[in-house]
Amino acid sequence: MEPSTRRWFPGSNRAASGFTLAAMPSLCRDCLHHDATPFPDACPRCGGRRLVAHDELETLSIAHVDCDSFYASVEKRDRPELADKPLIVGHAGGRGVATTACYIARRYGARSAMPMYKCLELCPHAVVLPPDMPKYRRVAEEIRAIFAAVTDCVEPVSVDEAYLDMAPEHRRGDAGAAVLLADVALRVEQEIGLTVSVGLGPNKFLAKLASDMNKPRGFTVIGQAEARSVLAPLPVERIHGVGRALAGRLTAQGWTTIGHLQALGEMELTLRHGKLGRRLYHYARGLDERRVTPVRPAKSVSKETTFRRDLHRLADLEAELAGLTDSLAGALARKEVAGLTVVLKLKTSGFRTLTRNRRLPEATRRAEVILAAARLLLARELADSPGDSYRLIGVGLADLCPAEQADPPDLFAPGGEGRP
Amino acid sequence: MKLTIERTALLKSLGHVQSVVERRNTLAILSNVLLTAGPEGLSLNATDMDLEIVETAPAEVVGEGATTAPAHTLYDIVRKLPDGAQVELSFEPEDGQLTLRSGRSRFALAALPAGEFPAMSSGAYGHTFSLAAGELRSLIDRTRFAISTEETRYYLNGIFLHAADNGGVAVLRAVATDGHRLARVEMPLPEGAAGMPSVIVPRKAVAELRKLIDEADDDITVSLSESRIRFAFGSATLTSKLIDGTFPDYERVIPTDNDKLLEADCKLLHQAVDRVSAISSEKSRAIKVSLEKGSLTLSASSPEAGSAVEEIEAGYEGPPLEIGFNSRYLLDILQQVDGDAARFAIADNASPTVVQDVADQTAVYVLMPMRV
Numbered sequence: 203m204e205p206s207t208r209r210w211f212p213g214s215n216r217a218a219s220g221f222t223l224a225a226m227p228s229l230c231r232d233c234l235h236h237d238a239t240p241f242p243d244a245c246p247r248c249g250g251r252r253l254v255a256h257d258e259l260e261t262l263s264i265a266h267v268d269c270d271s272f273y274a275s276v277e278k279r280d281r282p283e284l285a286d287k288p289l290i291v292g293h294a295g296g297r298g299v300a301t302t303a304c305y306i307a308r309r310y311g312a313r314s315a316m317p318m319y320k321c322l323e324l325c326p327h328a329v330v331l332p333p334d335m336p337k338y339r340r341v342a343e344e345i346r347a348i349f350a351a352v353t354d355c356v357e358p359v360s361v362d363e364a365y366l367d368m369a370p371e372h373r374r375g376d377a378g379a380a381v382l383l384a385d386v387a388l389r390v391e392q393e394i395g396l397t398v399s400v401g402l403g404p405n406k407f408l409a410k411l412a413s414d415m416n417k418p419r420g421f422t423v424i425g426q427a428e429a430r431s432v433l434a435p436l437p438v439e440r441i442h443g444v445g446r447a448l449a450g451r452l453t454a455q456g457w458t459t460i461g462h463l464q465a466l467g468e469m470e471l472t473l474r475h476g477k478l479g480r481r482l483y484h485y486a487r488g489l490d491e492r493r494v495t496p497v498r499p500a501k502s503v504s505k506e507t508t509f510r511r512d513l514h515r516l517a518d519l520e521a522e523l524a525g526l527t528d529s530l531a532g533a534l535a536r537k538e539v540a541g542l543t544v545v546l547k548l549k550t551s552g553f554r555t556l557t558r559n560r561r562l563p564e565a566t567r568r569a570e571v572i573l574a575a576a577r578l579l580l581a582r583e584l585a586d587s588p589g590d591s592y593r594l595i596g597v598g599l600a601d602l603c604p605a606e607q608a609d610p611p612d613l614f615a616p617g618g619e620g621r622p
Numbered sequence: 623m624k625l626t627i628e629r630t631a632l633l634k635s636l637g638h639v640q641s642v643v644e645r646r647n648t649l650a651i652l653s654n655v656l657l658t659a660g661p662e663g664l665s666l667n668a669t670d671m672d673l674e675i676v677e678t679a680p681a682e683v684v685g686e687g688a689t690t691a692p693a694h695t696l697y698d699i700v701r702k703l704p705d706g707a708q709v710e711l712s713f714e715p716e717d718g719q720l721t722l723r724s725g726r727s728r729f730a731l732a733a734l735p736a737g738e739f740p741a742m743s744s745g746a747y748g749h750t751f752s753l754a755a756g757e758l759r760s761l762i763d764r765t766r767f768a769i770s771t772e773e774t775r776y777y778l779n780g781i782f783l784h785a786a787d788n789g790g791v792a793v794l795r796a797v798a799t800d801g802h803r804l805a806r807v808e809m810p811l812p813e814g815a816a817g818m819p820s821v822i823v824p825r826k827a828v829a830e831l832r833k834l835i836d837e838a839d840d841d842i843t844v845s846l847s848e849s850r851i852r853f854a855f856g857s858a859t860l861t862s863k864l865i866d867g868t869f870p871d872y873e874r875v876i877p878t879d880n881d882k883l884l885e886a887d888c889k890l891l892h893q894a895v896d897r898v899s900a901i902s903s904e905k906s907r908a909i910k911v912s913l914e915k916g917s918l919t920l921s922a923s924s925p926e927a928g929s930a931v932e933e934i935e936a937g938y939e940g941p942p943l944e945i946g947f948n949s950r951y952l953l954d955i956l957q958q959v960d961g962d963a964a965r966f967a968i969a970d971n972a973s974p975t976v977v978q979d980v981a982d983q984t985a986v987y988v989l990m991p992m993r994v
Contacts (some may be wrong), residue, residue, distance in 0.1 A: 292878060391728075452677055485988065515840065542905055542956050543690050562772070563771055563800065564802070565771070565906070571774075573776065574774035578773055601905070603903070603905040606993065607903060607905055607906035607908070610802055610948065610990065610992050610993075611802075611972070611990050611991065611992070611993075612801040612802065612990065613799060613802070613875040613974060613988065613990055614799070614801050614870045614875065615801075
């Protein structure tokens, strides 16, 4: 089945207004005026034209809120002179990737996660700033405080995006979910000076899809009713959990769009792709049972770096490892966690990524213990594949536990000193 | 080379040597067992370059000679032959294959020349003494649980074997520790062991040695040099490199003046700790011991699993005290106590606790408390 007509994005300002005659709840994003009947072209109260109208506007409760080009926007906010210039946040000169490209830089084709050199090829006059993570974390905290004012159920996904469960039992105050979300967007603009894009839907998958549809400063609604038709023309990669590898397998079977998957039965997908197939079946229909879980404890903590030049000597790699381990230990201290499994990550010059694990006898948060284990893994890997060179090294800690359970007292503490 | 051997005898010897052979080897020859047919029978030799076991099995040798064949494959085949079978092994240098015949089965295994098999240099052993199998077993069994698996502390990855003086009595001591617990076991110093070098026997050698002891009845001859240790049984010899490192000064971490004494029925305590620890967190395995006059209360809690409490009678006259232990380490130690009662000597909840069998003073266990 090949979906023949491309539909407009639903839920956006003009969504659905073309064919629905019945009472459709509407909301003005500028003054929060709302009504159970549709507004004409502009808000009857303030004349604003940023309107949202959707049949399910009053019942949908799962939102995804995403900051627009977060790092770049924070930097532009703090340096007004950059406002009209293309800006890329990332490490200049290195071989790393751009962390964020602002919307001006994106017009030239630069993208977040694109290799830096490529961004600069496309947009040579871009201003490049190194990321200032502590600052972004501070701003993210301020934004989360605004989220927390409208619901008690916020699941941060990363520093710049979060799911909000706006169901009546979670949301604060009498206003509906859509009104509260529009208010969140306004407050972030006014109080923090950044813009966000909001997606509202019946579940996490559709909410995330929606927030992505009209960036920046968007407010997009996808209801369960139109989920199938909205999804049908989209490429399979847009499904949560479908990466390059799976997309390749699906494409090889001739299934390039979500519409193709919709034509398949649950049994067929499950037989071909196992558990994942079942998920594909449901996601393709816009069904997603995942709940918004307020605290999502980290599964692992890690640090990695891409080198300016490929490295192959053990001593050089160990030196990089030592620096990373120190910053890892810093992150563990901040998060007040420790872990039982040390993970070494390497990327070869041929872009093969490998990870090696080592389970420690006791959980630790100490840099020297992590480093010792990581060095062992590194030495073993280099001995196993002599001649390889590497472009990236990373070290992490998994099987996390509270810090107080780590590093039990040792009879022969460092330096061979036992307790008296 | 040509010989006939009983399946049972071949299986037993292969069983001893094959576990020395690592599953993954960069050198093909190290995956093989060296087979030598001579006047004594069939000699089997396997090594990982650090550890070597040579064992001789009775066989009817028709033609003398030697070759090597994949150890795990050979073991697998012999294991699957029927009980009581006769096995014929033959090797002709020109076809480069070891042929195994038994009943109607015939196997041809890729062989590598015996000349390529690395021999562990024997060197001179300066000290030799004998131990009863039971004595060596007891030294190993009561210490090996405490051997560290942390490769970064390689000098703790084995049992420290040395001659010592305990209150004027010369003893042979085995010590193992991972920093969280320590086991020190001793026996009267055997004749010939005086002046022996202090050595660290690697964990893998300890494990293989332990298997050989199970089938040994006679005395075991121990030979030592600065870099090697050799254990000679009736028909088998195990030679191992020693860990090249300095074992820490363990004596200073064994407290001698801990004044709060606790005596408890070992079996009851073991069972109670085992039960209560079902609740303790998988990662810390912490268990809290609360002591009051005449009683001991074990408790554990974890945010996920809940909590558990159990009280048992115990001989304790000191002031109330709470101390935390890793339940698994505590169980390990209690398991070593053969007698009815265990005695704990405690200083406070942050210093090492000493555990001993009330009826047997040859073993001392030290346990580091945990924060609870």
